[in-house]
Structures are given as C-alpha cells and as structure tokens.
Amino acid sequence: MIVSTILYYVLSASVFLLYGVGLSNLVSQSDNYGSFMLTCIKALITSTTTVLVSYLIVNALLAPVHLSELYPLVTVIVFVIFSAVIEVFIGIGLQNSITEFGVPLLCVLLALNEARSIGYAFIIVSACVMAFYVLFGIQLAMRNRFSMFAPSLGLRVYSLILISFAIVLIALSAFNVSWIRYLEAAQ
Numbered sequence: 001m002i003v004s005t006i007l008y009y010v011l012s013a014s015v016f017l018l019y020g021v022g023l024s025n026l027v028s029q030s031d032n033y034g035s036f037m038l039t040c041i042k043a044l045i046t047s048t049t050t051v052l053v054s055y056l057i058v059n060a061l062l063a064p065v066h067l068s069e070l071y072p073l074v075t076v077i078v079f080v081i082f083s084a085v086i087e088v089f090i091g092i093g094l095q096n097s098i099t100e101f102g103v104p105l106l107c108v109l110l111a112l113n114e115a116r117s118i119g120y121a122f123i124i125v126s127a128c129v130m131a132f133y134v135l136f137g138i139q140l141a142m143r144n145r146f147s148m149f150a151p152s153l154g155l156r157v158y159s160l161i162l163i164s165f166a167i168v169l170i171a172l173s174a175f176n177v178s179w180i181r182y183l184e185a186a187q
Contacts, residue, residue, distance in 0.1 A: 002123060036133075040133045041090070042086055042087070042090050043104045043129050043133070044129050044130070046082050046083050046104055047079075047104040047107055047111075047128075047129050048125055048126060050078050050079045050105075050108050051111050051121045051122060051125045052122060054071065054075045054108065054112060055112060055115070055118045056118070057074055057078070058071045071112060075108055075112060076105065079105050083101070103132050104125075104129055107128035107132070110124065110128060111124035111125035139161060142164055146161065
C-alpha cells in the first residue's frame with residue numbers, strides 16, 4: 001500500500017508534470033549544484049513538519065467546530081513558521097527562499113487534501129517533494145545535453161526542456177498504471 005502510494009505520486013500523478021507546480025521555477029533555475037542538497041533537505045523537513053502539525057491542528061481544532069475550510073490559511077501560517085525556523089538552522093539565505101516557498105507549500109496542501117490519515121499525508125508530501133528534486137536532476141541533465149546541440153539562433157534551451165516535459169507528460173498519460181493495484185494485492 002505504501003509502495004503503491006509512493007509510485008503513484010512520483011510517477012503517475014506527478015504534481016509537477018500534471019499540475020505544473022514549480023515548472024517555471026524549475027526551468028528558470030541555473031546550474032547550481034552547490035545548494036541542491038541543502039534546499040532538498042530544507043524542503044523535506046519544512047513540508048513534512050508542516051503537514052504533520054497542520055493535519056493535527058485541522059483534525060483536532062478546526063474539524064470539531066466545522067471550520068475545516070480554513071485549513072489552507074492554517075497551513076500557510078504553520079509553513080511560514082517552520083520555514084523561518086529551518087532557515088535559521090540551515091542558513092541557506094534569503095535569496096533562495098522565494099523560489100523554495102511555492103513548491104513545498106503546494107505539496108503540503110495537496111497532501112492534506114488527498115490524505116486519509118496522518119501517515120498517508122506524510123508519505124504523499126515526501127513523495128511529491130522528492131519527485132520535484134528528482135525532476136530537478138533530470139532537468140539539469142537535459143539542460144546540459146541540449147546546450148551541447150542547441151543551435152545559437154534556434155530554439156532556446158528552456159523551450160526544449162518544456163517540450164521534453166510535455167512529451168514525458170503525454171507518455172505518462174498514455175501509460176496504464178493499473179499495475180500499481182497488483183502491488184497492493186501482492187503485499
């Protein structure tokens with residue numbers, strides 16, 4: 001069940017390919033390998049702690065008084081608090097904080113919206129954030145590959161990367177993911 005959930009959110013329902021979350025940040029990022037691991041760790045810690053605390057607040061405080069529709073506001077407040085605290089400890093710098101804000105927050109909102117328990121919320125948000133950073137690595141490899149062969153007056157590298165992501169999206173949409181259910185039955 002856990003493996004199928006991870007595979008579903010990383011491969012089949014990739015938040016970044018289907019919804020386009022963070023694609024503009026992904027394509028416009030430079031070839032900066034230096035802070036890649038630190039931003040990945042920061043995004044994972046921030047998003048997982050936010051989803052855990054927000055899930056508890058929503059179910060313990062907001063749901064009993066029928067104010068569940070306020071969960072995005074509560075989630076944003078909790079996310080900002082945890083992001084600021086983790087920024088102090090990791091110290092990546094404020095210049096990267098703006099681009100790091102959208103992707104983990106939208107992953108947290110997706111996890112809170114689709115999870116049926118706190119464990120699944122944790123798994124969904126972890127899978128979505130890790131999928132973004134795997135996609136970031138793939139994008140860097142494609143950018144390096146396209147920059148070797150891109151004509152100087154032809155298509156820009158950004159256009160080729162977006163076209164490649166569109167091809168991957170079409171391939172994922174055409175691929176039958178019913179085999180994930182067989183993984184659940186085998187466990």
